[in-house]
Amino acid sequence: MEDSAENAVGMPQLDFSTFPNQIFWLLVAMVALYMILSRVALPQIAAVLADRRGTITADIAAAEEAKQKAVEAEDAYHKALAEARAEAGRIVDQARAEMQAELDKQMAKAEAEIAAQSAESEARIREIRASTMDMVSEIARDTASEVLGVFAVKADAKTVSAAVDAQLKREDAA
Amino acid sequence: MAENGIDIRPMDQFVVKPLFGGDVVNWYTPTNVTLWMALAVLAATALMVYGSRGRAVIPSRAQSVAEMTYSFIYKMVQDVAGRDAVRFFPYIMTVFLFVMMANLLGLIPFAFTTTSHIAVTAVLALTVFISVTALGFILHGTKFLKLFWVDSAPLPLRPVLALIELISYFVRPVSHSIRLAGAMMAGHAVAKVFAGFAAALGAAFFLPILAVTALYALELLVAVIQAYVFTILTCVYLKDALHPAH
Numbered sequence: 001m002e003d004s005a006e007n008a009v010g011m012p013q014l015d016f017s018t019f020p021n022q023i024f025w026l027l028v029a030m031v032a033l034y035m036i037l038s039r040v041a042l043p044q045i046a047a048v049l050a051d052r053r054g055t056i057t058a059d060i061a062a063a064e065e066a067k068q069k070a071v072e073a074e075d076a077y078h079k080a081l082a083e084a085r086a087e088a089g090r091i092v093d094q095a096r097a098e099m100q101a102e103l104d105k106q107m108a109k110a111e112a113e114i115a116a117q118s119a120e121s122e123a124r125i126r127e128i129r130a131s132t133m134d135m136v137s138e139i140a141r142d143t144a145s146e147v148l149g150v151f152a153v154k155a156d157a158k159t160v161s162a163a164v165d166a167q168l169k170r171e172d173a174a
Numbered sequence: 175m176a177e178n179g180i181d182i183r184p185m186d187q188f189v190v191k192p193l194f195g196g197d198v199v200n201w202y203t204p205t206n207v208t209l210w211m212a213l214a215v216l217a218a219t220a221l222m223v224y225g226s227r228g229r230a231v232i233p234s235r236a237q238s239v240a241e242m243t244y245s246f247i248y249k250m251v252q253d254v255a256g257r258d259a260v261r262f263f264p265y266i267m268t269v270f271l272f273v274m275m276a277n278l279l280g281l282i283p284f285a286f287t288t289t290s291h292i293a294v295t296a297v298l299a300l301t302v303f304i305s306v307t308a309l310g311f312i313l314h315g316t317k318f319l320k321l322f323w324v325d326s327a328p329l330p331l332r333p334v335l336a337l338i339e340l341i342s343y344f345v346r347p348v349s350h351s352i353r354l355a356g357a358m359m360a361g362h363a364v365a366k367v368f369a370g371f372a373a374a375l376g377a378a379f380f381l382p383i384l385a386v387t388a389l390y391a392l393e394l395l396v397a398v399i400q401a402y403v404f405t406i407l408t409c410v411y412l413k414d415a416l417h418p419a420h
Contacts, residue, residue, distance in 0.1 A: 010185060011185060011188070012188040012190060013188060013290070013291050013292045013293070013355065013359065014292070015190070017199060018190040018199050018205075018207075018293070019293045020200075020201035021190065021199050021200065021201050021202075021205055021207060022190065022288075022291055022293040022294055022297075023201075023293055023294075023297050024201045024202065025205070025208045025211050026211065026288070026293075026294050026297055026298070027297070029211035029212065029214065029215050029272065030268060030269075030272060030298075033214075033215045033218055033219070033268050033271065034268045036215070036218075036222075036223065037218075037222060037264055037267055037268050037271070038268075040223050041219070041222035041223045041226070041240075042222075042244070042263070042264055042267060044223065044226055044227075044229065045222065045226050045240060045241055045244045046244075047229070048226060048229050048230075048231075048233075048237070048241065049241060049244070049245070051229070051231060055231050
């Protein structure tokens with residue numbers, strides 16, 4: 001190749017005899033590359049880019065939706081919590097009222113029993129006191145008769161019992 | 175190597191040769207041009223089709239590169255040439271990928287850089303120039319000529335400006351093509367010259383090798399930037415055809 005003429009002359013770029021060859025193959029190459037790019041490569045890449053844009057948009061929308069859902073869920077949770085609290089308060093109040101009612105009832109019943117028993121006791125006490133008083137007057141009369149007998153004072157039973165009764169009434173009043 | 179020391183042939187790398195022997199380069203002969211253009215197409219296909227074959231929502235590395243390239247050029251077409259230029263996006267993508275891959279493949283040692291040939295870049299630039307001009311007339315009719323008639327300038331100046339605009343319009347394909355071919359050719363030739371020095375300098379061989387290394391990094395940058403420049407200029411010209419008003 002060193003012996004070919006144009007090497008010595010200088011620029012192979014200006015060797016016009018090769019121009020048709022270069023131009024022909026350039027056109028072939030350009031047409032081939034244009035076909036490959038416009039038919040296969042560029043639509044393929046455009047589709048991928050569009051896909052990606054779509055995916056990103058969809059993902060952002062999904063994220064937005066999820067966030068919305070989370071907010072709703074939180075709201076629902078707070079609502080349920082408040083409702084549960086109200087319900088619990090209500091139940092507590094109700095239970096307290098029921099217990100109070102029951103308590104009142106039991107108290108009333110117990111008081112009634114107590115009143116009945118105390119009335120009965122009082123009656124018995126009165127009875128006992130009455131019988132005691134009888135016995136006391138009888139003993140006092142007997143004792144008075146005995147004392148009078150000892151002092152040899154004649155006194156009829158009527159006078160003695162009247163005096164004893166009067167004395168007992170004074171005692172009672174005191 | 176010749177006995178007189180330095181025998182550097184920096185332009186040998188640009189010679190168009192038939193792939194399968196012979197000396198005659200007919201228009202249909204498979205040459206190193208054919209090979210390296212085919213490789214450029216293959217590399218572009220590998221990146222854009224094979225790389226993104228997974229169609230994953232979360233891209234692999236290769237898919238990321240393909241998508242970034244796609245988005246980069248798409249945005250450039252949209253920003254520079256306007257929204258209605260998007261229908262020409264596949265062609266602009268083709269130009270960008272072809273030029274970039276050809277430039278990068280040319281940096282492989284012993285490779286042939288197809289974009290260093292003025293014939294190739296001129297055809298690319300002329301295709302853009304002719305189609306953009308035709309598009310301008312198809313879309314706007316004679317109103318396309320308003321591109322050269324600067325309404326905002328004072329009336330006496332307008333013919334002068336029109337002449338200047340016209341000249342600059344027709345210089346476009348020249349600068350468009352020579353910029354790319356020149357950048358590619360110069361870088362490769364300089365790299366070859368430095369490499370030749372390495373052989374000639376003997377003990378100090380490492381100096382040119384360091385220089386070649388630095389130059390290579392620069393050339394990588396240039397390869398991508400020139401592809402970018404070529405593409406963005408295509409968009410700028412396209413914008414003139416779509417929106418001729420200043």
